[in-house]
Amino acid sequence: MTDARERAGRPPLVALLSGAGISTDSGIPDYRGPQGMWRRDPEAEKLVTYEYYMADPEIRRRSWLMRRDSPTWRAEPNAAHRAVVELERSGVPVRVITQNVDGLHQRAGLDERKVLELHGTSRRVECTDCRASGDMAEALARVEAGEADPPCRECGGVLKSATVMFGQSLDRRVLGTAMEIAQACEVFVAVGTSLQVQPAASLAGIAAESGARLVIVNAEPTPYDELAESVIREPIGRALPALLAELARDRAG
Structure with missing residues (x-):
């Protein structure tokens, strides 16, 4: 052939x-396998669903904590x-x-x-309003410093990871x-x-x-x-x- x-x-x-x-x-755990994240905790999908993320500040706060604690930062x-x-x-x-x-x-x-x-990539962030982008590490440093839901520095809009969420x-x-x-x-x-x-x-x-x-x-x-x-x-x-x-x-x- x-x-x-x-x-x-x-x-x-x-x-x-x-x-x-x-x-x-x-x-880094998978999502849909036998021990996947979505099977173990179906509610976790809300943290990466655009509609929920944009509508609920509490979802955003939980999402930032999930990002902060992600095994991605330790992975090789x-x-x-x-x-x-x-x-x-x-x-x-x-x-x-x-x-x-x-x-x-x-x-x-x-x-x-x-x-x-x-x-997309979890190593960058983007503003859902003005589309400004930045480094995820800088955004997570703001979370560590006490900003539970850090807004865009350029326009004050909602920040998210530069990933394609469910619904996008x-x-x-x-x-x-x-x-x-x-x-x-x-x-x-x-x-x-x-x-x-x-x-x-x-x-x-x-x-x-x-x-x-x-x-x-x-x-x-x-x-x-x-x-x-x-x-x-x-x-x-x-x-x-x-x-x-x-x-x-x-x-x-």
Whole structure:
């Protein structure tokens, strides 16, 4: 299949769609898995739902405490993140489309221009009124100093993390670029994602329908398993490095 695609002029691009499961080994819990945050505490969804966040100051105060105490600030890239960087450094063109907001792909060493953050980033804040942006660390320092719901310094508006909350739409430009990558890639690896959240999940189907080799690495079944050339249920920290090392060897050969 690979040789035929190369003769047809397809670029040897490897695209990865990463979800929360790739970061659990870094100490960041997932959301929809058996021990996921939303299953353990359904009320927590309100803290990241735009309608509730904007309407209720108490929700905002609780959200800021959740951000302050997030394991993201202590997390380090794990073997799976590093394996993606190693594949890219081997000379294989790589693009990461991530549903995560933790920034660990970039911290592992992947050029930020090669990472599309579908759901934004938790490392920045933005004003819901004037759209001014800033560093999350500075906002959290204000929370530590006693501002339970720190307003925008520019206009006094409501601040939120620069993430896409429930009830908000994805950035059209980012999603459009992600679709282009899914259509153009030779291999599409969906790793650590339930493939249940649209439109991100549809990227796996777009890739498969466009002729890419679809590989799914996830502990639980997904709606796209039947379209995949292979489905891997092994732990991501072991399975993804092995898979990407094989892809690198195939290219070197």
